[in-house]
Amino acid sequence: MxxxxxxxxxxxxxxxxxxxxxxxxxxxxxxxxxxxxxxxxxxxxxxxxxxxxxxxxxxxxxxxxxxxxxxxxxxxxxxxxxxxxxxxxxxxxxxxxxxxxxxxxxxxxxxxxxxxxxxxxxxxxxxxxxxxxxxxxFGNRQKSRIPYAEKAEMAHRMYSFAYNSLKDVSQGVIENRRPGIRKPLRIIQEIVDFAIQDPSILLGIATIQDYDDYTYTHSVNVALLSICLGQQIGLSENSQVFLGVSALFHDLGKIDIPLEIINKPTPLTEEEFKVVQQHSLNSVRQILKLHAGSDLIARIVLGPFEHHLKYDLSGYPEVNWKRPISLFGRIIEICDVYDALTSSRIYRPVPVPRDRALGMIAARSGKDFDPVLVKWFINMVGIFPVGTFVVLNTGEKGLISEGGSIEKNRRPKVLLLKEEKSGRFSTAKVVDLNRRDPETGQYRRTIKSTHHASAFGIQPAMCFMEIDHR
Ligand SMILES: [Fe+2]
Ligand SMILES: [Fe+2]
Structure with a gap:
């Protein structure tokens, strides 16, 4: 009680x-x-x-x-x-x-x-x-804030729970058991509550890669990013939950695609690409079979159907209407492309650095993506998104741990990494790129180049669990 x-x-x-x-x-x-x-x-x-x-x-x-x-x-x-x-x-x-x-x-x-x-x-x-x-x-007021590392661990536990709940549903679908979605719904509700408190930790944890199976990791990341974006634009808590579940299931239809095609290291043939394109419709078909109320199904099914349709209605599946894509569809589409670009895939072992992925999305704003949402998205993850590996002008290396804000003209914070003799990195301290040298008035540290963390064998989400910078 x-x-x-x-x-x-x-x-x-x-x-x-x-x-x-x-x-x-x-x-x-x-x-x-x-x-x-x-x-x-x-x-x-x-x-x-x-x-x-x-x-x-x-x-x-x-x-x-x-x-x-x-x-x-x-x-x-x-x-x-x-x-x-x-x-x-x-x-x-x-x-x-x-x-x-x-x-x-x-x-x-x-x-x-x-x-x-x-x-x-x-x-x-x-x-x-x-x-x-x-x-x-009033009492003897002591610091009641929970240490950052503990919050990150909590977020990490939620991540693995969401991951496993999606895996269970997928398994149930494969075995034709008509699985229910009580568990995913509950964990998404908790993630939404967490996002209200601390979206930056969720953005950090959404950098997890290859937990085990790409499709599941990708789906959880897209759900986290979508929830955070939904919250940025002021969606109600309930809508954020539906958005999160919809995003979690957006690629459910991939279970119908042969693994040889999904894991093919070389470019797909036209025929194979056609098979892949069926997955949006497959997702719809699978979601309709889930054991859940028709109201709930109705609210989560449109996003997966639309997630490869572009803002100008090109993309797939082909539609012959002029009706604009739903808000969930437009949100999931941006988060889907961002996570796909920044993840390593069998045909592209080194993924695109996070800031460059944002640049690619911005370049297609108004054509592929909703321009207003793109602005919100960039503002949310920052020009240098959380998890980006950076080399600073001082020669130091690190990971962006807080993205900064374009609106507030705030530069990011960086978790410095120490390179051990073995070539592995360990976490050092967090530095604020807003700090200036009192004598010259210049910024003490600036970003010289950006890279994808996986190129250095680093999982940012794991590093963030080791720090306590608040
Ligand atoms: Fe997809
Ligand atoms: Fe996807």
């Missing part, structure tokens, strides 16, 4: 960003939160959530960071940190609150983040209309 309460509190706090108090989803989130709280309050006088040493304590007991639920704990800890408080205490008055009351509380929390002294402001607002049902715990 404690986990349920935490999850519902987390959800409640996301709602006012998108919906007003009257909205059906908002009322449901508030009602569910109140229900969970009231159940707990039948057993104790109060519910105290408190951060201590980067851990969340529930009425004095430490909550374990299990895979499921960890994202909500981590979300609340980040929120406490942002609000500069130690925790929250829900008291007996909680039993009297209404859904609109709960929504009002969630709105206050969001508003407080903009204030200079958020905790003090919250105390005043909460008690403005009488004794409040929730109190601020």
């Amino acid at each position: 404690r986990e349920v309460f935490i999850r519902r509190l987390f959800r409640l706090l996301q709602i006012p960003r998108i919906h007003g108090a009257e909205n059906r989803l908002a009322v449901r989130a508030s009602t569910e939160f109140i229900h969970a709280g009231n159940q707990l309050l039948t057993e104790s006088e109060e519910i105290v959530l408190e951060a201590r040493h980067g851990r969340l304590f529930f009425s004095g007991q430490k909550l374990l960071m299990r895979r499921q639920g960890a994202i909500y704990i981590f979300g609340l800890l980040s929120m406490f940190e942002e609000l500069q408080l130690s925790g929250l205490k829900f008291n007996r008055r909680f039993a009297e609150i209404s859904p609109s009351h709960a929504h009002w509380f969630a709105r206050l929390i969001i508003e407080a983040k903009q204030k200079e002294d958020p905790a003090k402001w919250l105390v005043a607002e909460l008690s403005a209309s009488g004794p409040p049902f929730v109190e601020i715990v």
